[in-house]
Amino acid sequence: MPIAVETFILDPRYQGTLQRQLQEIVTGGILAGRFRPGDKLPSSRGLARHLGISRITVTLAYTELVANDYVSARGRSGYFVSDTAPRPPALAATDHTATEGQVDWSRAIGQRFPTGPVLNRPQDWRRYRFPFIYGQTDPRLFDHQNWRKCALQALGARDFETLTADSYGRDDPALVEQIIRLILPRRGIVAAPDEVLVTMGAQNALWMVAQILLTQRRTAVMEYPCYPALREILYQSRCNTLSVPVDSLGLDPDRVPAETDVLFVTPSHHCPTSVTMPTTRRRALLEQADRGDFLIVEDDYEFELSFAAPPSPALKSLDRSGRVIYVGSFAKSLFPGLRLGYIVAPAPLIREARTLRSLVVRHVPGHIQRAASYFLAQGHYDAQVHKMSRAYRDRRHITETALREHGMPVAGSNCGGGSSFWMATPPGVRADELARRLRQRQVLIEPAGPFFDPGDDPGTHYRLAYSSIDRAEIPEGIRRIAEECAAMTADGHTPGHGA
Structure with missing residues (x-):
């Protein structure tokens, strides 16, 4: 037929x-x-x-x-x-409309996981002319050609075992070597292979660390505002959770509660304000950890993008007591869909993390690890970071100039670089309503609600990222944001006021 x-x-x-x-x-x-x-x-x-x-x-x-x-x-x-083509399974159709014997899932589910506010952006964000959104890969900056070559190289016969074998929880030694020799030294960190674990991104690393270190009797402290996924991870661990507000220098060591067992920080670029913690405060934080006998989990967020000022040393590099657990990721320097990160910590914790990972995902896919190791070893990673830094420096300058021209002050002290600005709305203007109105004008911004505790969003902040928008579109996009802010102010919008 x-x-x-x-x-x-x-x-x-x-x-x-x-x-x-x-x-x-x-x-x-x-x-x-x-x-x-x-x-x-x-x-x-x-x-x-x-x-x-x-x-x-x-x-x-x-x-x-x-x-x-x-x-x-x-x-x-x-x-x-073909007569021998794969065929669909010959199974009888199941009547899913039957009412007898239905499972009551409200009772069957033994544990429910927190579903706080999440960062939401339209899936078709690329069709918007002014996408001031965070964390997505700009295809104009990504080295497709060399990544493809490395991925194909990792498919070769020489890497057959790495591609196909079950490594029983072990990591690709080639990738671990590149992390130790190429990535960690630029952060001043020295580590042995048994002190490194490859993860499915930084979020997976934070989850594993929380699972290992926290119990219902322990107290975790996070920054405020905070990375939403970390907040939900800590809530799910059922530990006691406390927050410390950040200021223009990041987290203040003197405000860390005495009952702290584990402190989670993003000193390179605080998420979401992009504030960089100075070295003096980093040293003070380590001294406070020694006095208070607590551990520090350092999420070295966007350290590769410190193009506006020399990068500060990682907390891990200053640590002399073995208290810092370091979390890194390739999400911003390569691409977020790679889901590749790593933990650097004393060997006893890495052993526990390896065991936990083996129970959940066994190990990160071998092909991904080997392709990334080739990309690092052949110099493509450094070239891409350099290209991204130049482009971001240019876009940042254009954005700052446009913001000054329209009298829009930056709320966060973004002096190190990164890929976004932390912005405050004018008095009487809610960020979520501003975002809704701007979307109708082809402009995307990110209201900051998810970074605050549920029910505690002041509605006064949003994140303005320049990582995915064309440099030529930035001035016009900023102009439209300024126009909408002025229009909403004139209309008498107040916090809580609807459309």
């Missing part, structure tokens, strides 16, 4: 190649049972004409499907669904 050419519809939102999309349409139809063995596919010429694409694209897609035994080529007769 011939498969109608109209069955093939291309999705303009598809992220891969046209060839890959065609393959997925065919394989999806076969696995769903819509395309059956012996069914004839449209001719390459007819399908290309129908879709308005090159015939060679269709031919290459069909050729790949033949190689994978989904399709067979029959001389001049064309392409057909």
Whole structure:
């Protein structure tokens, strides 16, 4: 039976190649049972004409499907669904509408996890002209070509064991070596291989550390405002949690409570205000930890992007008592979807973290680890960080200039660099309402509500990031924000006032 050419519809939102999309349409139809063995596919010429694409694209897609035994080529007769193609499982349909024996999930779920406010941005943020949003990869700055080469190199026969083997909780020694030799020295940190653990990003690292160090009888202290995911991690651990407000120099050591067992800090660039803690305060914090006998978890957030001033030494590099647990990530320097980070800590804690990780994810995928190690070893990582720093320095200057021109003061003391500014709204203007109105003008900003405790959002701050917006669009975007702020002030908006 011939498969109608109209069955093939291309999705303009598809992220891969046209060839890959065609393959997925065919394989999806076969696995769903819509395309059956012996069914004839449209001719390459007819399908290309129908879709308005090159015939060679269709031919290459069909050729790949033949190689994978989904399709067979029959001389001049064309392409057909293979008789030996994978088939959908022959299972009887289940009636999910039955009411008898239904599970009462409100009782079946033994533990519920906190669902506080989350940072929310539209999935189609790239279509907005002025995306002042944080933490997303700018394709103009990412080294696609060399990352692809390293990923392909990691697929080679030489790395077959790394790619395919179950390492039973061990990390790729090549990546660990690059972290020890290339990344940590620029933070003044010396570590042995048994003091490093590769993680699924910084958030995974923070979760593991919290699981290991905290109990219901211990007290964790976090900065305020705070990274939302860390706050939820600490709440889920059921420990006692306290907050210490940050000021223009970051967290004040003198305000750390006496009952602290574990302190979580982001000294390089406080999340979300981007304040950098000076070295004098870092030393004072370590002295306070010695006196109070508590541990410090240092999330060295955005340390690679200290382009506006020389980077301060990491807390871990100043630590002489072994109290600092260091968390790093490649999310901002490479790309967040990589989900690759690391913990540096004394060997006893790393052993516990390795055991915990083995119970949950076993280990970070070997191919990802080896590809990243090649990217680091071949110098591409340094080149990319240098390129990003130059671009961010330029965008930061343009943003600062535009903010001054429109009389919009920066709320946070962002003197080190990073990729965003911490902004305050004018009196009487709520950040969430400002964001809603700006979205209608193609401008995206991030209201700061999720960084505050639930129910405690003053509604007066937002984060303005310049990592993903084109430099040429920044002045106009800032102008629109200033115009909307002025309009809302004139309209008499007050905190809590709706649209």
